[in-house]
Amino acid sequence: MPLTLEIVTAERVVYSEEVDVLVAPGVVGELGVLPSHAPLLTIMQPGEIRVDKGEEQTYIAVSGGFLEVIGDKATILADTAERAEEIDEARAEEAVKRAEERIASASSAFDLERALASVRRSQARLKVARRRTRAPRPEMPAG
Numbered sequence: 313m314p315l316t317l318e319i320v321t322a323e324r325v326v327y328s329e330e331v332d333v334l335v336a337p338g339v340v341g342e343l344g345v346l347p348s349h350a351p352l353l354t355i356m357q358p359g360e361i362r363v364d365k366g367e368e369q370t371y372i373a374v375s376g377g378f379l380e381v382i383g384d385k386a387t388i389l390a391d392t393a394e395r396a397e398e399i400d401e402a403r404a405e406e407a408v409k410r411a412e413e414r415i416a417s418a419s420s421a422f423d424l425e426r427a428l429a430s431v432r433r434s435q436a437r438l439k440v441a442r443r444r445t446r447a448p449r450p451e452m453p454a455g
């Protein structure tokens with residue numbers, strides 16, 4: 313029996329497939345989930361979700377949320393989630409830069425915490441975006 317994985321946000325279904333393995337960023341560390349895993353409910357931290365399906369691996373950036381496993385069904389209710397190919401890398405880089413400036417000038421613990429959270433989710437996006445396999449540049453034609 314494969315594991316049925318559904319990754320949803322309040323806005324959309326990000327991923328819905330039968331998979332072999334799920335690796336998710338739980339608050340206390342990476343969690344590996346195989347079919348017939350014991351029931352589980354955990355909070356996630358910003359990071360990357362990896363899904364193995366046959367030889368194929370899919371990476372999804374997540375900013376936080378919940379992971380629930382019951383029987384052969386895993387459900388991720390994510391604050392935000394993007395597949396690698398959906399991530400705008402330049403936007404994530406800008407978000408890191410802006411948040412780092414806010415960290416440097418934060419005037420309250422609240423501002424600091426928000427800026428740190430922004431850095432963490434943007435860095436998770438960058439990590440996942442950089443997993444995209446880049447096609448090698450074509451050779452320049454001679455002459």
Ligand code: ATP
Pocket residue numbers: 375392393394398399400401403404407430433434437
């Ligand atoms: P930004 O400051 O660039 O908006 P953010 O961390 O504040 O980044 P979020 O509030 O976490 O953004 O997300 C808002 C929406 O934008 C969500 O739907 C999220 O999936 C999407 N999103 C955020 N950053 C990116 C990105 N770099 N590429 C693609 N989608 C993104």
